[in-house]
Amino acid sequence: MDDIERLKDAIGSARRIVAFTGAGISTESGIPDFRSPGGIWTKYQPIYFDDFMASEEMRRESWRRKFATDETMIKAEPNAGHRALAKLIEQGRMTSIITQNIDGLHQLSGVPDSKIIELHGNTTYASCLDCGHRHELGPIRKAFLGSGKLPLCEKCDGIVKTATISFGQAMPEIQMARAQDETMNCDLFIVLGSSLVVYPAAGFPRIAKRKGAKLVIVNREATDQDDDADLVIHAEIGPTMSKAVGVN
Numbered sequence: 001m002d003d004i005e006r007l008k009d010a011i012g013s014a015r016r017i018v019a020f021t022g023a024g025i026s027t028e029s030g031i032p033d034f035r036s037p038g039g040i041w042t043k044y045q046p047i048y049f050d051d052f053m054a055s056e057e058m059r060r061e062s063w064r065r066k067f068a069t070d071e072t073m074i075k076a077e078p079n080a081g082h083r084a085l086a087k088l089i090e091q092g093r094m095t096s097i098i099t100q101n102i103d104g105l106h107q108l109s110g111v112p113d114s115k116i117i118e119l120h121g122n123t124t125y126a127s128c129l130d131c132g133h134r135h136e137l138g139p140i141r142k143a144f145l146g147s148g149k150l151p152l153c154e155k156c157d158g159i160v161k162t163a164t165i166s167f168g169q170a171m172p173e174i175q176m177a178r179a180q181d182e183t184m185n186c187d188l189f190i191v192l193g194s195s196l197v198v199y200p201a202a203g204f205p206r207i208a209k210r211k212g213a214k215l216v217i218v219n220r221e222a223t224d225q226d227d228d229a230d231l232v233i234h235a236e237i238g239p240t241m242s243k244a245v246g247v248n
């Protein structure tokens with residue numbers, strides 16, 4: 001039996017599958033891995049949450065970067081990896097997708113919001129930091145690029161920020177709790193495209209194993225947790241998952 005057959009087997013005999021996705025699934029859609037060498041986080045100093053809150057200049061810089069780098073994000077489409085997960089969700093075999101990605105590609109592939117747990121937020125819209133009201137990026141972009149206007153909440157005049165979790169910003173508690181809950185209750189935990197270095201990401205596969213789930217890791221490079229996994233596949237995610245799930 002080869003590794004794809006083993007993966008197919010593991011998926012076929014599981015009752016509650018949880019996927020954990022990282023940058024690697026989205027690089028196959030042309031979105032650069034921001035943490036990799038040459039990624040924007042190595043080119044720019046990150047803007048910490050406290051500085052964003054304290055300084056209008058930092059907010060301006062943050063929006064400037066956002067719109068300067070947004071082009072690839074706007075054009076990106078879900079790939080075969082995203083579609084394979086969408087199919088498992090649709091079949092009811094996969095209960096949720098926990099993701100470190102902020103690109104919204106799981107939603108674009110047809111997975112309902114209620115099945116996606118975003119640990120680092122979402123960069124395809126903005127929200128008010130005081131009342132949480134959602135703001136679309138189109139009008140913000142137009143006002144910012146047109147007259148340099150920084151967005152304020154139309155409901156409460158609060159500061160509006162992309163709906164991502166910044167450096168130094170608290171992890172979203174509800175999502176973290178949901179992610180832990182899903183991880184503890186699954187019988188197959190599939191890591192796709194995460195090097196599992198950053199916490200809390202690194203902790204989830206351990207929780208799944210401890211609770212008796214099978215652990216599968218699909219990643220181009222080796223990860224720190226390969227030794228703990230029941231199956232490790234070092235390959236592209238799209239081709240691997242589409243063969244294992246039977247979609248294109």
Ligand SMILES: [Zn+2]
Pocket residue numbers: 128129130131132133153154155156157158
């Ligand atoms: Zn508000």
